[in-house]
Amino acid sequence: MEPQSVLSPDPESDAELAFEGALRPKSLAEFVGQSKVRGQLELLLQAAAIQSRTPDHILLAGPPGLGKTTLAMIIAQESGRPLRMSSGPAIQHAGDLAAVLSSLTPGEVLFIDEIHRMARSAEEMLYLAMEDFRIDIMVGKGAGATSIPLDLAPFTLVGATTRAGLLPNPLRDRFGFTAHLEFYEEGELEQVLTRAARLLDLSVDRDALGEIARRSRGTPRIANRLLRRVRDYALVKGTGAGMDAVHAALDLYDVDALGLDRLDRAVMMTVLRRFDGGPVGLNTLAVSVGEEAETIESVVEPFLVRIGLLTRTPRGRVATRDAWRHFELAPPAAGSPANPGLFGDDL
Ligand SMILES: Nc1ncnc2c1ncn2[C@@H]1O[C@H](COP(=O)(O)OP(=O)(O)OP(=O)(O)O)[C@@H](O)[C@H]1O
Numbered sequence: 554m555e556p557q558s559v560l561s562p563d564p565e566s567d568a569e570l571a572f573e574g575a576l577r578p579k580s581l582a583e584f585v586g587q588s589k590v591r592g593q594l595e596l597l598l599q600a601a602a603i604q605s606r607t608p609d610h611i612l613l614a615g616p617p618g619l620g621k622t623t624l625a626m627i628i629a630q631e632s633g634r635p636l637r638m639s640s641g642p643a644i645q646h647a648g649d650l651a652a653v654l655s656s657l658t659p660g661e662v663l664f665i666d667e668i669h670r671m672a673r674s675a676e677e678m679l680y681l682a683m684e685d686f687r688i689d690i691m692v693g694k695g696a697g698a699t700s701i702p703l704d705l706a707p708f709t710l711v712g713a714t715t716r717a718g719l720l721p722n723p724l725r726d727r728f729g730f731t732a733h734l735e736f737y738e739e740g741e742l743e744q745v746l747t748r749a750a751r752l753l754d755l756s757v758d759r760d761a762l763g764e765i766a767r768r769s770r771g772t773p774r775i776a777n778r779l780l781r782r783v784r785d786y787a788l789v790k791g792t793g794a795g796m797d798a799v800h801a802a803l804d805l806y807d808v809d810a811l812g813l814d815r816l817d818r819a820v821m822m823t824v825l826r827r828f829d830g831g832p833v834g835l836n837t838l839a840v841s842v843g844e845e846a847e848t849i850e851s852v853v854e855p856f857l858v859r860i861g862l863l864t865r866t867p868r869g870r871v872a873t874r875d876a877w878r879h880f881e882l883a884p885p886a887a888g889s890p891a892n893p894g895l896f897g898d899d900l
Pocket residue numbers: 572573574576577578583584585586616617618619620621622623624666713715745773774777
């Protein structure tokens with residue numbers, strides 16, 4: 554497998570977590586970009602405040618690193634309520650969820666990250682909890698089993714998912730609002746970086762920040778990490794954090810002019826070279842690059858589609874004309890046996 558990319562460092566690393574924590578915006582006003590979602594959330598929170606009730610349940614959907622956890626913290630902060638954090642993989646039995654739900658204090662915000670990875674039995678318990686603030690606890694087994702109803706304190710569930718399509722409809726329908734987070738524009742990422750450089754007391758040239766923003770895959774988390782690599786480079790080499798340092802540091806970490814990293818490029822080269830531009834199925838693609846299909850689908854693909862290098866068709870993933878151009882490869886002749894003569898942007 555490829556060595557780990559700078560874009561996906563160990564998420565549990567203490568240094569990375571401390572770094573992210575220090576840079577998290579604490580209010581909607583400080584949160585850069587996503588103006589539509591910010592406006593929607595503002596209205597929802599204000600309406601709840603006027604009526605002195607708990608805000609509706611909120612689902613945050615979008616690729617990793619766009620600010621879902623940050624928004625969950627802001628929702629709790631802005632509505633003046635405590636926040637309890639959990640995650641789908643930590644809820645493997647209905648009992649795990651019952652323990653969390655039954656200990657919530659009135660009005661608490663419960664954040665469940667990666668909610669699509671929660672156990673099925675827990676999902677069913679959550680339906681009732683979200684709708685009626687009540688759960689049924691099963692006691693005993695077999696014919697003697699009985700269920701004891703347990704009232705819960707009213708709470709707001711904030712679920713985050715990179716794969717909203719995987720959530721069962723009954724769960725999705727119980728959220729009062731779904732926020733779809735989009736990739737950030739370059740100018741927005743420049744604002745994220747300017748703020749981060751100020752908080753970290755780094756002096757970075759304006760055009761250098763622009764270049765980092767351009768290569769950040771539309772993702773604040775990546776922008777902040779690239780800034781850190783540039784800071785390292787300037788520190789070790791004794792240079793200023795200018796354009797030269799950005800080019801040298803990002804080249805060193807294999808981040809290309811479009812912001813593609815090793816895995817993005819491996820996926821594109823597989824589609825282009827091995828499958829003559831596609832179509833190629835997700836699982837075949839995943840096996841070919843030695844990655845999980847879920848990672849390809851939720852992390853790699855959304856950005857490649859967004860920048861117009863890849864399209865998804867019913868027959869599989871297909872490279873666009875821009876992809877051939879970007880990688881300076883000649884597309885196969887139209888009508889060749891491996892490629893029926895259609896490119897992604899023709900389908
Ligand atoms: N709109 C924003 N403005 C400024 N910084 C942001 C913004 N969104 C995210 N960030 C920064 O990016 C980092 C990653 O954000 P966050 O952890 O909220 O993403 P996420 O969507 O929850 O990712 P994952 O799904 O991988 O957990 C945060 O540390 C924060 O500093």
